[in-house]
Amino acid sequence: MPGGPVIYRTPKCLVCGAAANQAAPIPNLELDNFLRNIKSFRWNGLDQTISTTKRRWEDEGFSIHECKIAVIGAKGVGKTCFARVQYSNEIMFPDMLNEMDDSDSYVIDIVDNMEMKKSFSAAHGIIIMYSIADRQSFYEAAEVYKQLEQGREHNQPIVLVGSKKDKNRRRQVTPFEGQQLARTLGCPFFEVSSKKQRLCTRDICRTRFTHSTTTIFIQISCARIVTLINFN
Numbered sequence: 001m002p003g004g005p006v007i008y009r010t011p012k013c014l015v016c017g018a019a020a021n022q023a024a025p026i027p028n029l030e031l032d033n034f035l036r037n038i039k040s041f042r043w044n045g046l047d048q049t050i051s052t053t054k055r056r057w058e059d060e061g062f063s064i065h066e067c068k069i070a071v072i073g074a075k076g077v078g079k080t081c082f083a084r085v086q087y088s089n090e091i092m093f094p095d096m097l098n099e100m101d102d103s104d105s106y107v108i109d110i111v112d113n114m115e116m117k118k119s120f121s122a123a124h125g126i127i128i129m130y131s132i133a134d135r136q137s138f139y140e141a142a143e144v145y146k147q148l149e150q151g152r153e154h155n156q157p158i159v160l161v162g163s164k165k166d167k168n169r170r171r172q173v174t175p176f177e178g179q180q181l182a183r184t185l186g187c188p189f190f191e192v193s194s195k196k197q198r199l200c201t202r203d204i205c206r207t208r209f210t211h212s213t214t215t216i217f218i219q220i221s222c223a224r225i226v227t228l229i230n231f232n
């Protein structure tokens with residue numbers, strides 16, 4: 001991969017104060033790809049709000065890009081809950097050669113109410129969501145992908161997410177089917193639970209920093225979750 005691996009640096013957990021990098025994060029090629037795709041966008045060509053935000057931070061002596069990630073999917077799959085527990089996510093990663101340089105820092109804002117048409121032009125990344133307990137929503141996810149393929153203007157990265165992972169007993173879509181669809185669509189795939197992700201203790205934070213699991217986040221606080229896609 002050009003440029004070598006991305007070095008991740010995340011702030012401390014706001015709740016328990018655990019340092020993000022007590023153990024080096026596990027290198028994650030999917031996340032590298034995802035972030036690199038975001039990074040390669042023509043920022044000025046996107047939504048006015050985004051460039052305004054960026055300029056404000058630049059005036060204060062540093063530059064942080066705000067990435068809007070739209071969550072799109074069938075009714076009731078858990079888009080709002082997901083966006084809430086992930087509210088004001090941050091992925092911070094610095095210049096690869098200079099750890100002190102914040103010029104490539106990103107704040108991830110997951111937006112659940114963006115219209116699909118708006119996401120074609122205004123979102124930097126798109127999460128297509130279905131519920132693992134609702135087969136129909138799985139079929140709809142494939143439909144959503146078709147529409148995005150035809151409509152998106154910036155070739156934004158797409159991630160397929162199966163929500164409500166905690167409802168395993170009422171599962172109607174297997175992880176294998178999710179993976180198959182993601183493979184067909186050519187995008188990364190995760191299963192998540194917004195309910196389980198609310199928990200935050202120092203131990204959970206540490207566990208998430210050091211273990212490779214199929215989850216989409218790594219550091220938790222009550223209002224904010226620092227997202228690091230971390231999976232095998």
Ligand SMILES: Nc1nc2c(ncn2[C@@H]2O[C@H](COP(=O)(O)OP(=O)(O)OP(=O)(O)O)[C@@H](O)[C@H]2O)c(=O)[nH]1
Binds near residue numbers: 193
């Ligand atoms: N068990 C479980 N329930 C969830 C999860 N996420 C959301 N829910 C529940 O699913 C229902 C719908 O969640 P929402 O977040 O409103 O879903 P939505 O996709 O935003 O719904 P619309 O805006 O109507 O399209 C609510 O009752 C949530 O409590 C989850 O991870 N696990």
